Amino acid sequence: xxxxxxxxxxEKSPECRLDEIFEKPLFDRIxxxxxxxxxxxxxxxxxLDARDFGLSENDKNILITQTSIIFHVAANVxxxxxxxxxxxxxxxxxxxxxxxxKRMPNLKSFIHVSTAFANCHVKHIxxxxxSYPIKHKDLMTLIRNLPExxxxxxxxxxxxxxxxxxxxxxxxxxxxxxxxxxxxxxAIFRPSIVLSTANEPVAGWIxxxxxxxxxxxxxxxxIARFHHCNGNVKANIVPVDLTVNALIVSAWDTFxxxxxxxxxxxxxYVSPVDGPTWNEYAQAILxxxxxxxxxxxxxxxxxxxFKSKALYTICFWLGCFIPALFIDVATMCMNxxxxxxxxxxxxxSMI
Numbered sequence: 436x437x438x439x440x441x442x443x444x445x446e447k448s449p450e451c452r453l454d455e456i457f458e459k460p461l462f463d464r465i466x467x468x469x470x471x472x473x474x475x476x477x478x479x480x481x482x483l484d485a486r487d488f489g490l491s492e493n494d495k496n497i498l499i500t501q502t503s504i505i506f507h508v509a510a511n512v513x514x515x516x517x518x519x520x521x522x523x524x525x526x527x528x529x530x531x532x533x534x535x536x537k538r539m540p541n542l543k544s545f546i547h548v549s550t551a552f553a554n555c556h557v558k559h560i561x562x563x564x565x566s567y568p569i570k571h572k573d574l575m576t577l578i579r580n581l582p583e584x585x586x587x588x589x590x591x592x593x594x595x596x597x598x599x600x601x602x603x604x605x606x607x608x609x610x611x612x613x614x615x616x617x618x619x620x621x622a623i624f625r626p627s628i629v630l631s632t633a634n635e636p637v638a639g640w641i642x643x644x645x646x647x648x649x650x651x652x653x654x655x656x657x658i659a660r661f662h663h664c665n666g667n668v669k670a671n672i673v674p675v676d677l678t679v680n681a682l683i684v685s686a687w688d689t690f691x692x693x694x695x696x697x698x699x700x701x702x703x704y705v706s707p708v709d710g711p712t713w714n715e716y717a718q719a720i721l722x723x724x725x726x727x728x729x730x731x732x733x734x735x736x737x738x739x740x741f742k743s744k745a746l747y748t749i750c751f752w753l754g755c756f757i758p759a760l761f762i763d764v765a766t767m768c769m770n771x772x773x774x775x776x777x778x779x780x781x782x783x784s785m786i
Contacts, residue, residue, distance in 0.1 A: 436475055438498060440734050442508065444481040447719070449478045454751040459615050464636040471723050483509055483528040484520075487535075497540045507532050512645070514599040518590070522574050525604035529611055530571070536619055544686040547612055547745050551627040551671065551705050553605040556596040562701040564613050568593050571611040613678045613697055622689040622700040633674035647672065654717065655724045657734030660755060663747040666714035666740035678704060714740060 440537035441449040454694050456462075457473060465472050479498065479670035481488035490498070511524040536545050568729065569590060577586050597603035609623055630648065643653055647670075683703050694700055711719065717738040724736050741747035761774035 436477060436501065438477050438479050438502065440481040440488065441478050442480070449480050451452065453478050457459065459642065461640055461642075462778045464501070469725060470489055482522045483511070487531060488528070495535070500540075502539050503543045504549065505536055505539075506625060506682065506686070507544070507546065508548045510548070510605070511603060514601045516600050516781060517583060518587055518594070518600050519578045521600040521604045522578050522607075525601070526571055526608050526611060527575055527578075529608040530575070530615070533615055533619075535620075537617065538735070542619065544690045546682060546686050546689065547608070547621065547623050547624050548682070549625045550602065550605050551607055551625045551703055552602045553596070553609055553625065555598055556603055562703050562704065564609065564697065564701070565606070567610050568596075569607070569608060571607050571614070573755065574607060589741070616695070616699065618695050620689055620693060620695065621724075622685055622694075622702065624682055624685050625703045625705075626681075627671040627702065627705040629675050629678050630672050632676040635676045651720055654720060654738060655729045655732065655736050657732045657736050660734065660737040661747055661750045662738070663741045663742075663744055664713065664740050665742050666717070667712050669706065670711050670713045670716045672710070672716070673706055678728065714738070 439453070441452060443449060444452060447455075453476070471689050472622060477497075479490070479494050481490050481494070488496070507529065509524075509528065511521055513521075516524075536542055552559050553558065557565060576591070581589070594600065594603050597606065612621055612623065628646055631639050641648060650659055650662075681702070685700070689700055690701060701702075717740075721736055721738060729736075739750065741750065765781075766773045
């Protein structure tokens with residue numbers, strides 16, 4: 436049995452949301468092979484923002500008595516989320532599930548999903564814990580007692596070591612588990628950027644435009660043609676199906692090795708040494724696009740990356756913004772909605 440913590444959203448009950456998820460093509464194969472699979476999945480109504488996840492006493496007792504393996508995957512993945520929200524959903528929520536785990540008599544394995552970029556302030560990231568300039572208890576105390584703007588001021592120097600509030604709070608959550616896990620069979624799983632499936636259950640499946648996918652969509656539409664980045668850096672990306680396989684195997688390995696406390700296992704799940712660079716990734720997308728072009732593309736797709744911000748800015752203005760401006764003006768003169776303008780806003784909202 437799989438107990439799935441799921442909240443209501445947009446006036447839809449957890450049960451309705453789960454039914455909608457199962458309607459996706461991703462589940463066609465399991466519907467054929469295991470027609471009654473949904474009977475093995477029980478939704479548990481809960482919310483990361485609520486105290487103790489807002490669990491009913493009945494659901495809490497079910498989890499405590501029936502659970503043997505925990506996959507703590509839930510998190511707020513918005514890079515620049517407000518610090519109070521990021522702490523609540525990525526740190527306090529981890530503390531909540533840990534308290535629950537300590538009451539589970541049958542617990543065999545607890546896998547906390549972090550990120551390979553939680554310790555991005557370190558040049559070479561090993562499979563071990565790192566020390567941080569602030570403790571999780573202090574952070575949770577701050578958000579309980581101070582307004583958000585004061586929290587940001589107090590910890591701004593500390594958070595500046597990280598790229599964003601997401602990676603910062605995921606790092607603090609790792610420290611929480613190191614300090615508070617006791618003798619529980621816990622491990623930390625750090626995946627890099629998770630993209631579409633490689634093979635199972637459908638090759639190439641994805642249902643969102645997060646991260647590189649958003650830029651990919653804008654690229655094949657001919658909108659994002661220039662990028663300010665080092666395209667020769669390795670693209671640290673992993674397919675979601677292989678990531679899930681590794682996640683399950685890590686639960687098995689954690690149970691068998693039985694390492695606890697500060698000696699718990701940590702798994703960095705990243706792309707191989709011979710993985711593609713971002714330029715190679717982009718070129719592969721463009722090659723595929725030649726075979727399967729996007730019919731609503733605005734320009735011919737192109738990928739040019741610049742390390743120099745000045746060169747990037749010049750090319751963006753001459754090759755993107757000014758042509759778009761002329762197209763918008765011409766379109767409005769014909770009493771039509773500016774097509775490029777709409778797409779541009781879509782692209783910038785993604786990044």
